[in-house]
Amino acid sequence: MTQITNHMPTKELQALDAAHHMHPFTADADLAKKGARIITRAKGVYLTDSEGRQIMDGMAGLWCVNIGYGRKELAQVAARQMEELCYYNTFFQTSHVPAIALAAEIAKLAPGDLNHVFYAGSGSEANDTNIRLVRRYWEVKGQPERNIIISRWNGYHGSSMGSGSLGGMKPIHAQGGLPIPDIHHIGQPYWYGEGGNMSPEEFGLARARLLEEKIQELGPERVAAFIGEPIQGAGGVIIPPATYWPEIQRICDKFGILLIADEVITGFGRTGKWFGSEVFGIKPHIMTIAKGLSSGYAPIGGSIVCDEVADTVGGAGDFNHGYTYCGHPVAAAVALRNLELLQEESILDHVNNVAHPYLNERWKALEEHPLVGEACLIGLMGSIALTPDKATRAAFATEPGTVGLRCRERCFANNLVMRHVNDRMVIAPPLVITPEEIDVFIERATKSLDECYAGLKADGLL
Numbered sequence: 251m252t253q254i255t256n257h258m259p260t261k262e263l264q265a266l267d268a269a270h271h272m273h274p275f276t277a278d279a280d281l282a283k284k285g286a287r288i289i290t291r292a293k294g295v296y297l298t299d300s301e302g303r304q305i306m307d308g309m310a311g312l313w314c315v316n317i318g319y320g321r322k323e324l325a326q327v328a329a330r331q332m333e334e335l336c337y338y339n340t341f342f343q344t345s346h347v348p349a350i351a352l353a354a355e356i357a358k359l360a361p362g363d364l365n366h367v368f369y370a371g372s373g374s375e376a377n378d379t380n381i382r383l384v385r386r387y388w389e390v391k392g393q394p395e396r397n398i399i400i401s402r403w404n405g406y407h408g409s410s411m412g413s414g415s416l417g418g419m420k421p422i423h424a425q426g427g428l429p430i431p432d433i434h435h436i437g438q439p440y441w442y443g444e445g446g447n448m449s450p451e452e453f454g455l456a457r458a459r460l461l462e463e464k465i466q467e468l469g470p471e472r473v474a475a476f477i478g479e480p481i482q483g484a485g486g487v488i489i490p491p492a493t494y495w496p497e498i499q500r501i502c503d504k505f506g507i508l509l510i511a512d513e514v515i516t517g518f519g520r521t522g523k524w525f526g527s528e529v530f531g532i533k534p535h536i537m538t539i540a541k542g543l544s545s546g547y548a549p550i551g552g553s554i555v556c557d558e559v560a561d562t563v564g565g566a567g568d569f570n571h572g573y574t575y576c577g578h579p580v581a582a583a584v585a586l587r588n589l590e591l592l593q594e595e596s597i598l599d600h601v602n603n604v605a606h607p608y609l610n611e612r613w614k615a616l617e618e619h620p621l622v623g624e625a626c627l628i629g630l631m632g633s634i635a636l637t638p639d640k641a642t643r644a645a646f647a648t649e650p651g652t653v654g655l656r657c658r659e660r661c662f663a664n665n666l667v668m669r670h671v672n673d674r675m676v677i678a679p680p681l682v683i684t685p686e687e688i689d690v691f692i693e694r695a696t697k698s699l700d701e702c703y704a705g706l707k708a709d710g711l712l
């Protein structure tokens with residue numbers, strides 16, 4: 251067999267990649283012409299590529315490597331667990347220690363009576379569980395007609411049939427027959443882009459009240475649940491106005507509908523709290539988790555479920571749902587050790603007392619840049635809006651995303667990963683980032699913005 255290793259020339263790896271590997275959310279034919287960037291190793295907040303470049307990862311992979319790359323403790327736990335019990339299922343009246351211990355730890359960290367964990371392999375799978383779980387809950391309660399779930403346009407909840415339907419991403423809906431029936435969407439609380447002349451507070455209330463209007467339109471007796479990310483991540487790191495979540499909570503309480511907080515990005519320290527719900531005072535019945543649960547070292551996700559929902563569904567015969575890898579012992583052992591390390595090393599304190607305050611000061615200062623309309627940051631997730639006109643918060647005349655993509659390309663050229671969502675640049679660095687690394691981050695980001703600005707001017711786009 252030919253050995254394909256890190257030591258092969260980049261071009262050969264790219265050719266094999268193009269020949270055999272289909273990439274997520276990618277036009278493979280276009281990528282094949284350029285060749286994929288090949289990442290070979292990573293340590294702390296830095297990636298190394300096959301050309302030997304050191305790239306600062308301002309996105310913690312896909313918002314997941316919260317504890318930073320290259321932690322030996324996690325590799326050792328995985329090896330030990332593979333030797334002891336590499337796999338067993340949790341279906342047929344069996345359990346195992348990693349699944350038990352991790353569920354107990356998650357229940358300890360989660361607020362209120364969110365005491366029960368249904369495992370999945372990813373955030374998408376967990377949200378598919380949530381669709382079935384809330385519908386089953388209302389069926390057991392004798393209200394099977396309550397099967398509608400309401401979510402938001404430009405929310406992201408995954409890309410399977412169910413979770414992609416919950417999300418409000420039109421390009422996803424456009425392919426493959428989504429959304430599935432009985433999922434409805436309302437407008438997002440994106441003041442900067444959609445708030446017009448309203449104050450953020452007025453706009454937050456107005457957008458939350460769309461939920462009440464939607465419930466009235468559909469019939470309150472038909473609505474099972476509302477789902478939202480405390481802070482939209484893939485939608486562009488959209489921090490809702492302070493008035494938004496209290497009003498959503500009031501409306502869910504008033505109509506007795508279940509509230510699902512999708513904490514796949516905001517969970518496990520990203521916002522400086524264990525869960526984003528705690529930042530906004532949200533009291534969900536179910537939380538979706540993944541990503542930071544294992545810091546991306548192993549694929550694992552799940553739903554944290556409150557007593558009432560877990561007891562109701564669990565007390566009514568079999569819940570006919572599950573995945574082969576629910577509570578996978580290696581993934582669960584790694585996740586547990588990750589949660590222990592976050593606590594032993596007081597990483598949330600580092601976020602709150604060191605990394606956030608310093609990054610926030612330097613990030614906000616980017617608002618002085620001629621291309622930046624707003625810069626915002628909660629914990630260590632943030633975004634900047636690129637605009638041709640700060641005063642009016644105007645969008646560019648070009649197709650949305652054109653300028654964001656140009657900026658992202660400049661970031662890559664300067665060895666920094668920042669992602670773009672339309673014309674917003676988003677960041678979510680590993681939670682362990684130091685002030686010295688933040689200096690490098692800002693220096694590279696500023697250089698990239700300067701080059702992007704100069705390029706736009708040169709091309710007559712500004």
Ligand code: PMP
Nearest residue numbers: 372373374406407408512514540
């Ligand atoms: N929910 C949210 C809020 C997410 O950000 C994501 C992934 N970006 C998902 C769900 C889906 O998770 P996964 O990609 O693990 O299926």
